[in-house]
Amino acid sequence: MTVRSIAQDAELALLLEVTGTPKPGNVDRNHDHDDLRFEHFMAGAVGARPGLERAADGERVGRVFERAVAGMVQQSAGNTQFGALLLLSPLVAAAHDDALTPAGTDEVVRATTVADAADFYRSFEHVDVAVGDPPAGLEPLDVRRGSAAIPAIEERELTLYDVMERSADVDGVAAEWVGGFERVFGAAERIIDGDGPVPDRAATVFLELLAEEPDTFVVKQSDRETAETVQRRAQAVLDGNEEAADLADTLVEEGINPGTTADLVAGALFVTLRRGVEL
Amino acid sequence: MTVRSIAQDAELALLLEVTGTPKPGNVDRNHDHDDLRFEHFMAGAVGARPGLERAADGERVGRVFERAVAGMVQQSAGNTQFGALLLLSPLVAAAHDDALTPAGTDEVVRATTVADAADFYRSFEHVDVAVGDPPAGLEPLDVRRGSAAIPAIEERELTLYDVMERSADVDGVAAEWVGGFERVFGAAERIIDGDGPVPDRAATVFLELLAEEPDTFVVKQSDRETAETVQRRAQAVLDGNEEAADLADTLVEEGINPGTTADLVAGALFVTLRRGVEL
Numbered sequence: 001m002t003v004r005s006i007a008q009d010a011e012l013a014l015l016l017e018v019t020g021t022p023k024p025g026n027v028d029r030n031h032d033h034d035d036l037r038f039e040h041f042m043a044g045a046v047g048a049r050p051g052l053e054r055a056a057d058g059e060r061v062g063r064v065f066e067r068a069v070a071g072m073v074q075q076s077a078g079n080t081q082f083g084a085l086l087l088l089s090p091l092v093a094a095a096h097d098d099a100l101t102p103a104g105t106d107e108v109v110r111a112t113t114v115a116d117a118a119d120f121y122r123s124f125e126h127v128d129v130a131v132g133d134p135p136a137g138l139e140p141l142d143v144r145r146g147s148a149a150i151p152a153i154e155e156r157e158l159t160l161y162d163v164m165e166r167s168a169d170v171d172g173v174a175a176e177w178v179g180g181f182e183r184v185f186g187a188a189e190r191i192i193d194g195d196g197p198v199p200d201r202a203a204t205v206f207l208e209l210l211a212e213e214p215d216t217f218v219v220k221q222s223d224r225e226t227a228e229t230v231q232r233r234a235q236a237v238l239d240g241n242e243e244a245a246d247l248a249d250t251l252v253e254e255g256i257n258p259g260t261t262a263d264l265v266a267g268a269l270f271v272t273l274r275r276g277v278e279l
Numbered sequence: 280m281t282v283r284s285i286a287q288d289a290e291l292a293l294l295l296e297v298t299g300t301p302k303p304g305n306v307d308r309n310h311d312h313d314d315l316r317f318e319h320f321m322a323g324a325v326g327a328r329p330g331l332e333r334a335a336d337g338e339r340v341g342r343v344f345e346r347a348v349a350g351m352v353q354q355s356a357g358n359t360q361f362g363a364l365l366l367l368s369p370l371v372a373a374a375h376d377d378a379l380t381p382a383g384t385d386e387v388v389r390a391t392t393v394a395d396a397a398d399f400y401r402s403f404e405h406v407d408v409a410v411g412d413p414p415a416g417l418e419p420l421d422v423r424r425g426s427a428a429i430p431a432i433e434e435r436e437l438t439l440y441d442v443m444e445r446s447a448d449v450d451g452v453a454a455e456w457v458g459g460f461e462r463v464f465g466a467a468e469r470i471i472d473g474d475g476p477v478p479d480r481a482a483t484v485f486l487e488l489l490a491e492e493p494d495t496f497v498v499k500q501s502d503r504e505t506a507e508t509v510q511r512r513a514q515a516v517l518d519g520n521e522e523a524a525d526l527a528d529t530l531v532e533e534g535i536n537p538g539t540t541a542d543l544v545a546g547a548l549f550v551t552l553r554r555g556v557e558l
Contacts, residue, residue: 042294075558
């Protein structure tokens with residue numbers, strides 16, 4: 001028997017994430033959206049792996065991320081795992097440093113440079129990602145400008161950590177970057193401590209995370225009120241007052257997908273696999 | 280956008296195979312067995328890829344297969360994709376020769392050597408595979424002996440092609456090896472010509488293959504009568520006289536899984552992806 005590499009575990013985490021069901025509002029083993037289906041996530045995970053593998057040679061986090069995104073889009077549905085890869089890229093680097101801990105990952109993201117930030121902006125050339133408008137005065141840094149924004153980044157000497165800091169209050173993935181990956185590692189502990197098949201445990205933890213904080217992707221895609229409604233209904237499912245399957249069906253119907261919460265679970269599953277949990 | 284490597288397409292074929300549903304009797308997106316679940320196939324596919332990747336360096340087919348199997352077993356359920364990998368290994372080699380055709384694959388398998396046969400026997404050290412008793416007088420070549428049988432193979436100067444030839448009448452994968460991979464390439468054409476999501480097309484072709492010939496894994500696992508019953512019921516589904524989902528539920532309940540037919544579909548999906556069908 002051989003042992004999975006760090007990049008293989010990252011890829012498998014992406015596959016397990018989309019398998020866990022029910023994950024209300026997201027594509028999972030039992031739910032597709034019209035134009036975003038289960039197989040797109042599989043192709044996204046398979047495609048992203050060579051990019052993630054570059055971390056083994058000490059490639060910088062931004063470049064690993066940008067290459068992973070370039071591989072992810074080898075399917076027709078566009079963005080499948082952008083946020084998950086933005087979490088996995090520093091987690092994979094920390095694992096290579098033999099420091100897959102909140103402190104170890106914090107060290108990785110604080111060490112990012114302006115070059116990493118430029119890679120991040122380049123990654124928006126590969127795929128459309130739902131983002132909000134930048135605050136007034138920060139239009140030159142709008143990620144939707146892609147590579148065109150790089151001179152503005154360089155002029156301001158912004159690292160990728162700096163970029164994440166600026167959107168940490170509106171983006172759950174960025175919040176992890178600047179908050180020691182607290183929710184990711186916390187979720188991993190809960191998956192590790194759970195019982196039963198790993199995808200089922202992940203689905204439970206997804207629901208718990210969703211009930212704890214409004215999903216920032218839902219805020220961007222719809223609005224805060226919608227995100228808070230989803231949060232309350234997730235709690236109702238945990239309290240036994242609503243069926244998870246019903247909530248899942250409703251959200252899929254309404255096109256609401258709590259993608260950021262899914263991203264957190266993907267990161268947590270990677271940590272889980274690196275901790276040696278067997279499937 | 281980058282382009283998937285040959286090994287990535289082989290891995291993705293394994294993932295798409297297990298996704299297509301309903302594939303009566305097998306694990307699929309909507310069906311698990313008690314001890315053999317969807318996530319085991321995902322880990323099997325992710326684990327097998329580095330072995331398959333060795334074909335890029337011209338590694339021999341037997342060794343590619345043996346390494347893929349060694350990677351496949353990085354999960355607790357044992358044999359998930361042994362037969363599929365036995366088909367994929369020569370198909371991957373043919374793809375590297377830029378000759379992914381029946382003739383090109385036939386050339387690959389006819390060129391296998393005694394060393395490939397020894398690799399094949401070694402692969403049984405990694406995992407328990409359901410096989411029948413060898414014919415009288417051929418006990419020294421029983422695959423269940425694993426590496427212990429290699430001296431007997433060497434003494435008789437049997438290539439891997441020779442080994443496959445000896446079980447072609449009782450094993451659907453071996454029959455492909457010595458029959459120009461006719462069913463694999465035929466199934467690929469049907470998937471390519473189909474409509475709708477690729478996993479759905481693959482599930483339809485699975486049912487067609489199942490209705491055409493008794494599944495040899497069912498013959499080994501149960502008996503020929505059972506395999507013929509499954510064959511008839513698959514035809515009934517195609518004729519609209521039975522629900523695929525009902526057949527699926529029954530077979531899963533009875534622990535009957537037409538695994539060889541699934542292996543053929545995995546091979547066909549690989550060919551489909553190499554032909555450029557987009558997900």
